Amino acid sequence: MAILLDGNSLTLEQVANVLYRNExxxxxxxxxxxxxxSRKVVEENVQRGNVIYGITTGFGKFSDMVISSSDTEELQINLIRSHAVAVGEPFSEKVSRAMLLLRANALAKGYSGIRRETLQLLLDCLNHGIHPxxxxxxxxxxxGDLAPLSHLALLLVGxxxxxxxxxxxxxxxxxxxxxxxxxxxxAKEGLxxxxxxxxxxxxxxxxxLEAQELALTADKVAAMTLESLCGIVDAFAPESHQVRPYPEQQDVAARILSYVDGSNLTTRQxxxxxxxxxxLRCIPQVHGAIYQVLRYVEEKLLIEMNAATDNPLIFSDSGKVISGxxxxxxxxxxxxxxxxxxMSELANISERRIERLVNxxxxxxxxxLSPDPGLQSGLMITQYVAAxxxxxxxxxxxxxxxxxxxxxxxxxxxxxxxxxxARHAYQIIQNSRRVLxxxxxxAAQAAYIRGAEKLAPTTKELYSQIRAIVPVIEKDRSYSKDIENVASWIKEKHAAQGVVQPV
Structure with missing residues (x-):
């Protein structure tokens, strides 16, 4: 069954289904x-010759210049062409797809004055997999995002x-x-x-969406590092976290304890x-704070995904057209x-754990973690890359x-x-995934040296998953592909599982 857009109730799960499963x-x-x-209000104002920004006026500094009703169509196509001046590498097809979806949802709210056929074509491009x-x-x-969205709009006019x-x-x-x-x-449609x-x-x-999966994976990887360094589990005891009652911190501490349950490598005070x-000791405090940020970001994205963010806004019940x-x-x-x-901090603390593993x-x-220290450098330079x-x-x-x-x-x-x-945050996530x-x-190599059979059941499963991608290091080799392959595996976990809410 298709996802129904009404401008008010789009969820992250639905966005993920459209992006990853082409729903x-x-x-x-x-x-x-x-x-x-909403469209009727626009047409009535054009017929009456009312002066309304972007409908019968120019744009930006040209807002004081009145445009004849006979030129409204030319005004809109000129707007799209003149504003389509973005540069640089194109957004990925998933970003382009998300832009089509989110713009359609915003227009579906009914405050933008778009015609049905224009909005339908936007949907048709999305459903047919045509990505501007x-x-x-x-x-x-x-x-708003004038230049990028103008490139999107160019598609609709061929x-x-x-x-x-x-x-x-x-x-x-x-x-x-x-x-x-x-x-x-x-009239009004280009704007x-x-x-x-x-x-x-x-x-x-x-x-x-990618940051969620990365954070959850970081908890599990950190647990394996804790074991590989014979870490002390007392720091994760629930009493310690109950007296500083951040729920995210408590959740991370409980997760780490569950991940290392049954380990023969961890120690006590x-x-x-x-x-x-x-x-090691502050994983719950740092990772927990990162989950707090994720929840804040989720809240703002849900509001923005279901918001009317153009100008002017058309209020059909009152007939008002408001420039805001x-x-x-x-x-x-x-x-x-x-x-x-x-996410920078997620990588920051991960790199410090890497240092403790190799130093x-x-x-x-x-x-x-060299198989023959001195003759072979082992994982020395991977820490350089992380740094x-x-x-x-x-x-x-x-x-x-x-x-x-x-x-x-x-x-x-x-x-x-x-x-x-947003672009910088996304790049940070890509970098942080490689650090992790x-x-x-x-951590897997250290666990191998300690005896992977001593790992807890949960981290032993993680170890096996990593080993399916990265063979045991028995002599020096280039690790670039290993790093990229593990990073791809972490990224693909989200696409396979869909939205994973922080817990």
Missing amino acids: KVQISEQAWENVKK VIPSQGSLGAS EGEAIYQGSKMSGAEALKQAGLSPIRLQ ALINGTQAMTAVGVLAY GEIRVQDAYS GNFHGQPIAFAMDFLGIA PQLNDLPAF SLVSENKTLAHPSSVDSIPSSANQEDHVSMGTTA SIEAIC
Whole structure:
């Protein structure tokens, strides 16, 4: 059964189903009625010659210039063409797909004045797997994602480029091959298609979905590291976490204890040392705080996914047309910066655990987990790679949302940079996944040296999964492919399982 869009109830699970399983999408009957009523208000205002931003006026600084009703169609196509100036590498097809879905959901709310046939074509492109080629750089995040969304809109008028059935072609050819026809934009429609936050939100949703799986995997990898270093389990005792009652911290502590239950490698206070280093002892506190961020980000994404973020907004019940600022991406900019910081810390503490696994001054294992220390370097340089990625993350985690550059002759004098924040957060997640992959490889090698049969049942299963990807290190080799293969495995776990809510 197809997912029904009404502009108000789209969930992350549904987005995941559309992105990863190509589930079909339809507009609910009530939403179609709302779209119809909103469109009627636009047409009435055009007929009366009322001066309304973006309908009978120019855009941005040109908002004071009145446009003849006979030129409204040309005004809209000129808008799309002139604003489609994004640059850089294109967004992935999943991001492009998410943008189609989220823009359709926003228009289905019935506050944008779009025609039924235009919204239907947007849905048809999504359902047929026609993905507009959208360059990833060039959005200020207010007035929405103008440049990226303009590239999306070009597809609907038979221009621009698209990916269809694995091949890049013109937008016109993609529509033709799918048996679809381009539309001619009418009053307000160009603005309705491009004035919104769907680029930053699309990237944000994808980043969030991948970050969830990465965080859950990090808990399990950290548990195997704890065992491989004969870590002390007392620090995870529930009493310690009940007196600092963050539920996420308590959940992580309980998970770690469950993962190492049955281990013959973990220790108790005083058996070999009294305390572990922070990167082991403080896993619940650090990972728990990361889950707090994930929950914050989830809340903001759910609101934004079901919001009307264009301008002006059409209120059919009252007939009002209100020029406001819902296109401003500040809430998502903050959320994405916060997500980037959190995922940087996930990698940061992971890299410190890697150091404890390979540094002979910090453990009783062979130096750098080498099969023949000195003659063979073992996993020495994997820690360098992790350190490099962590350092890069620190640069990427500088908040984009603290920046603003005026545009449109100072009419648009404060912007969010939310799309930059989302892009950086996504890149941080890719880097952090590779850091975690290095920890997994090092922890598995340390467990092999200790005796993998001594692992707890849960971590032994993880060990077997890693071993299916990365053979035991018996002599030096290049580990680049090993790292990338483990990273791909972690990423694909989400696609296979769907949305995994933080617990």
